[in-house]
Amino acid sequence: xxxxxxxxxxxxxxxxxxxxxxxxxxxxxxxxxxxxxxxxxxxxxxxxxxxxxxxxxxxxxxxxxxxxxxxxxxxxxxxxxxxxxxxxxxxxxxxxxxxxxxxxxxxxxxxxxx
Amino acid sequence: xxxxxxxxxxxxxxxxxxxxxxxxxxxxxxxxxxxxxxxxxxxxxxxxxxxxxxxxxxxxxxxxxxxxxxxxxxxxxxxxxxxxxxxxxxxxxxxxxxxxxxxxxxxxxxxxxxx
Numbered sequence: 001x002x003x004x005x006x007x008x009x010x011x012x013x014x015x016x017x018x019x020x021x022x023x024x025x026x027x028x029x030x031x032x033x034x035x036x037x038x039x040x041x042x043x044x045x046x047x048x049x050x051x052x053x054x055x056x057x058x059x060x061x062x063x064x065x066x067x068x069x070x071x072x073x074x075x076x077x078x079x080x081x082x083x084x085x086x087x088x089x090x091x092x093x094x095x096x097x098x099x100x101x102x103x104x105x106x107x108x109x110x111x112x113x114x
Numbered sequence: 115x116x117x118x119x120x121x122x123x124x125x126x127x128x129x130x131x132x133x134x135x136x137x138x139x140x141x142x143x144x145x146x147x148x149x150x151x152x153x154x155x156x157x158x159x160x161x162x163x164x165x166x167x168x169x170x171x172x173x174x175x176x177x178x179x180x181x182x183x184x185x186x187x188x189x190x191x192x193x194x195x196x197x198x199x200x201x202x203x204x205x206x207x208x209x210x211x212x213x214x215x216x217x218x219x220x221x222x223x224x225x226x227x228x229x
Contacts, residue, residue, distance in 0.1 A: 043219075043222050089157055102159060104158065105156055
């Protein structure tokens, strides 16, 4: 049973435009969320996180929005660059400070077209 | 500091065989987590070791096992391989338990193909 879902397997965006990657979860106890980026033949790298006490977290071109009532989070990349082309995974956990495991989505492959 | 290393990078086995994968964490990191990545299921958590003790375990059969040594290096073993075990196996290290702060650092993975 997939507790974290990324329903769009792929997304194509023109360079300079906004990329919006979406993630839905089913467990209302999740209160810490991460986004990872993965290039081919490499392991995932941490991108940005958000805890449930916030509804927005921004880091440069990357912003994550959390809508707890909808159990939905999204990652916005503005402006998108060709180097952003990668697979993006969202992950969720119950209690960020208790060592609980993370549940991952299946990933969204982003292609930024020059 | 050197990153997380995994050996071997590629492995081909046949059904019924067993396999051992190795992960060396970043120096000073005490936690090693293992993940299985497949196209259909994405990243799935296998288990986490911290200070030689298994702290968390995902929903995988007992054929999947692991251990951690005193130098924090970790091995993962899969016995009686099945075709469905073909996947990219990633390990990640962190200073503390992996549940917090997004500070896991991933290795490049071991690509296992079961024929």
